[in-house]
Amino acid sequence: MTQAISARQLLEVAYDEAQLGLAEGGIPIGAALFAADGTLLGRGHNRRVQSGDPSIHAETDAFRAAGRRRDYGSTIMVTTLSPCWYCSGLVRQFGIGAVIVGESQTFHGGHDWLAEHGVAVTVLEDDRCVEMMTKFITENPALWNEDIGVADEIEAR
Numbered sequence: 001m002t003q004a005i006s007a008r009q010l011l012e013v014a015y016d017e018a019q020l021g022l023a024e025g026g027i028p029i030g031a032a033l034f035a036a037d038g039t040l041l042g043r044g045h046n047r048r049v050q051s052g053d054p055s056i057h058a059e060t061d062a063f064r065a066a067g068r069r070r071d072y073g074s075t076i077m078v079t080t081l082s083p084c085w086y087c088s089g090l091v092r093q094f095g096i097g098a099v100i101v102g103e104s105q106t107f108h109g110g111h112d113w114l115a116e117h118g119v120a121v122t123v124l125e126d127d128r129c130v131e132m133m134t135k136f137i138t139e140n141p142a143l144w145n146e147d148i149g150v151a152d153e154i155e156a157r
């Protein structure tokens with residue numbers, strides 16, 4: 001990443017996406033994929049509720065919006081929340097070189113695993129991201145449990 005662009009500046013785009021998702025009645029998780037120089041390649045947010053599609057996570061939405069690329073090694077995935085296993089798998093599958101995480105307090109996903117496998121991981125523990133998810137989880141516990149795939153919650157349906 002260039003010195004001119006800070007991780008927090010990149011997080012702004014993902015945070016805006018999360019707020020968009022929240023305004024649509026969805027789960028407030030946003031993401032964006034950037035080139036190494038800070039050029040925005042794609043942005044998106046979780047659309048489980050809006051699209052009725054549990055496979056549209058913020059990271060996959062941003063990734064798909066970026067279109068086809070030859071090489072992801074120099075790209076940066078920015079997400080408001082620690083990436084789940086599905087999205088961590090996406091990062092490994094395509095060799096995305098860096099991941100910036102807004103927060104990992106409300107959900108501890110696969111970012112340690114990514115770091116262990118050579119991905120440059122930055123966890124910001126941004127207060128606004130923590131606040132946004134804490135409020136959402138408190139107000140929508142069933143929806144949250146569905147999203148993170150708590151097995152017995154799903155099976156009880």
Ligand SMILES: [Zn+2]
Pocket residue numbers: 057058059083084085086087088
């Ligand atoms: Zn995910």
